[in-house]
Amino acid sequence: MKILKLKRTFFEGWKNFVRNGWLSFATSSIMVLSLYVMSVTVIFGIVGNIFVRNGEKNISISVYFNPKTPSEQIQELKSQLEKADEIFSVRYVSENEALDQLMQSEKDNPIIKRSLEAVGSNPLPASLIIRAKDISLYEKIEVQLSQSKYADIISHINYKKNREMIEQFRRFIVATQKIGLAIGLVFMLIAVLVTYNTVRLTLYSHKQEFEIMRLVGASNLYIKMPVLFEGVFYGVFASVFTVILLFLSIQFFAPITRFAAMEENLVSFFTGYFWIIFLVLLFSGMCMGVLSGWIAIKRYLKV
């Protein structure tokens, strides 16, 4: 009997959903709006984070040594550095390796080749490439190195990539994430309230039905179930539409983010986590629908 009633209330909810086509469409659209705002906020946050982390991986500090510094001494410094907490990795690049790298990267440049031939010997110094665990630690490492007993053998310390630019971009991402999250939260709140109100208005059109259901002896649960199922349908439709909308907007916006090398991140994030995104949307949509229905129907139900 319970399964029979469940089946009946399910179909009752479905019939309500289909019969009030426009109202259902409007309610679902409002829900699409709120789910879309939520997912854009979250996706932007996550992809931004991935981007920052990737960027950080590419930053390193290069310590160049004076010519003729014995490699044992450099190795000694290397092993000491490796023990330090703040350091992620240290790589030794010998003079020859540095030359090979230069020749490799500038093989099409005849001037470099000629000038190297003119010098006769290898002018490049040996170096250590240090990667810190966090971008903020480089400054400390640099200071410590220049004050250590190895300061004599160090000719200069250099950031391999443009630290200033990365640092600035990082600040930009963090700031936009914060603003985005704040705006996103406000939008979400508005969206949830609007959804709730729309569902409440939709239920208002069922008001007489509730009365009649009570009249013929329907239990409160039996009256509620179709409404809750209706909420589930709103959620399902809204999440499907939101995913389609997200897909389209990522297709459209991803090329714009190319300058920040985020294009691939966005698309691959979306396709890679498609099912998770969809399931989260589905779940949030259904929760919103069911909860709104649950709260709203209380107004119309008295025993």
Add this chain to the structure above:
Amino acid sequence: MIQFENVSKVFSGQYAVLKNISLIIGQGEFVSLVGASGAGKSTLLRLIYAEEMPTEGEVRFYNRATTAVKQKLLPYYRRNFGSVFQDFKLLPNKTVFENVAFTLEVDGRSNEEIMKEVPKVLLLVHLEEKMDLYPSQLSGGENQRVSLARALIHGPKVLIADEPTGNLDPASTEEILDLLLQINALGTTVLLATHDKDNVNRIRRRVISLDRGRVIRDEVKGKYVI
């Protein structure tokens, strides 16, 4: 069967709709409740199916006070009653058949049973040919017969009719009253709240007259005298 013991009903703390009502209604009776608008007829009926609770006194159904019915069990309690109203209260987007079947669906009856029972009761109210139409496609009298069929389908012990003929023409009114008598003859207790003097006088059954919340007359073969 139904017993009112010193029942008063006061709405929002000041206005007494019913004052000190004591009544006994036996099984199988046909009772007409008459009185001017605001006399308390509808409230009296609502107290029976526990849509309202008495402010004072007790309403008992089979010796059990309505106030003793647990909230959760109220829907089941209400299945003892069938009700019809002046405004029919039909679901506009369900067909005649679906409207009547709805009571049984709510009760958790099987589809086979629904397919068997609904045509039977529609035959009783002479609507077997219109079961696929919607309420908007029917006349007032026909709609009231649908609502009567819905009230009867689950075999209630008491049929409560609150001004069922208020919106109907004389011919339909007569038809509905004849149906109520017929239903009563089959053993269902019928409580009829009405304004319709001619018909109350015609059927010669028990009449309870209400005036400003009090019972002023209770006659076994009564007339509408106010």
